[in-house]
Amino acid sequence: MTVTPLSRHAQLRAALKREGARWGTFVLALLGAAGVVQYYRPPATIGLAPFAAAKRTALPRAEPALNAFGKSGAVQMRFALPGEAVHYPLQVRENPSELLYAWVRLTDGTSADSARALTGAPRAPQEPGFYQLALEKGGLRRVLRGVTVAVLIPFDEKRGSDIEGYRIGTFLAERLGSGEKEHPAGFVKITESDAQLPITKHLRLGDFLTRDGQTQWPRYAAISPLVLDKLELVVASIAELRGGDTRVRVELNVHSAFRTPAYNGYNRFSRDSRHQYGDAIDVAIDANGDGKLSASDTKLVAQAVDRVEQQHPELMGGMGVYTSEKYNQPYVHIDARGKKARWRG
Structure with missing residues (x-):
């Protein structure tokens, strides 16, 4: 050979x-x-x-x-x-x-x-x-x-209702004095220039600031990575539902994300609202891409949330659909509380 x-x-x-x-x-x-x-x-x-x-x-x-x-x-x-x-x-x-x-x-x-x-x-x-x-x-x-x-400021550095002079209020776990309720592990310290830092493709740090009228800087927020991932998966699912292509542009407007317990109590929101823990977000999304925000958009968002939770059960959580005329525009509450919850408002 x-x-x-x-x-x-x-x-x-x-x-x-x-x-x-x-x-x-x-x-x-x-x-x-x-x-x-x-x-x-x-x-x-x-x-x-x-x-x-x-x-x-x-x-x-x-x-x-x-x-x-x-x-x-x-x-x-x-x-x-x-x-x-x-x-x-x-x-x-x-x-x-x-x-x-x-x-x-x-x-x-x-x-x-x-x-x-x-x-x-x-x-x-x-x-x-x-x-x-x-x-x-x-x-x-x-x-x-x-x-x-x-890198967060640990929760233990909170003194009373404040953290470094910024009013947070008290969490239910602090008021009850038991381990049955939770509190955030820590807070992100945000300066005025930090507010524009991206945390996801569609969100900035400033989206998680409580809109409570406090004007000093820095400010502080609790942010859960679970709700960040969940929202982005929902946006991608909406794009797929619209045309099978995740590159479809989806516009959204953040109404509320983190809320301090002080702000939450003043406005008489649910006393154990997930917004206080940084794992909830209220968003208005032009889901059908017609340039308007309507009840039909919330239906598509709700469908996308259900799909994401089915595919990723570790991101199971609450969804509230708000279409009442008393709101300026229809929006959807999305959270990652760990168990399924649904309601309308």
């Missing part, structure tokens, strides 16, 4: 294939204090000049994993208490044991702490604020864009 020698090009391809097999791509899903690692083969870098290839591999090869943006793929902010393990799924295309991580302040790009080994879930900075994750290798740093981490 005659064996034909491999061409020089074929030999190069075979060598690159073996090298690619040695280091697969790590998908490091940082969940709590442990990581889950999965491998897949990266594309070969045939055709890169030697110096270009060296430059490409010098920076840490990593990015937020797809599920870092929630089930909807549209959540752009994660939340953690100071020093807490951050749920931040990463896709790392090299040996993660060779990487360090640090936090970079969103405001000015400065480092918030010293670099530490990426041996498990990254720990949040101790100072409340907004940060991006940076990975380092060999003295070079890559800042991961697209996901902002908000």
Whole structure:
């Protein structure tokens, strides 16, 4: 049998294939204090000049994993208490044991702490604020864009009805003095300039500010990532119902999201309203795309909420449809309380 020698090009391809097999791509899903690692083969870098290839591999090869943006793929902010393990799924295309991580302040790009080994879930900075994750290798740093981490002010720092001079009021759990009722784990500290920061594709931090007439800055809000993901899934479902394409533009107007207990009590809303916990949002959505807000829009929104809860039971919650003429425009209440509830108003 005659064996034909491999061409020089074929030999190069075979060598690159073996090298690619040695280091697969790590998908490091940082969940709590442990990581889950999965491998897949990266594309070969045939055709890169030697110096270009060296430059490409010098920076840490990593990015937020797809599920870092929630089930909807549209959540752009994660939340953690100071020093807490951050749920931040990463896709790392090299040996993660060779990487360090640090936090970079969103405001000015400065480092918030010293670099530490990426041996498990990254720990949040101790100072409340907004940060991006940076990975380092060999003295070079890559800042991961697209996901902002908000470090909360812990609930325990609330003094009486205030937090740092901002009136919050008292939660039902505080008034009852028992563990039967809940309260938020912490609050996002929001300055006037922070209010425009995106938290999802369709929402900004300012959408979660209580509209209670307080004018000082900073202000504070409780925000649940569950309701963020749920709303974005509802918007995507509406787009699919309209034409089977999630790229259809859906317009929405936020009526109310977080409400302080003080504001909630003053207006005689439900004393255990989910808005106080940051996992509820009232929205008017032009669901049918006719440029108007009408009762027919709320029907489509309700259909989308039912679809999302069927597909994602972990996002089960309340839905209230408000179409009475006493409201300026029809809207829908959506929350992620963990159990199904329906009502009309």
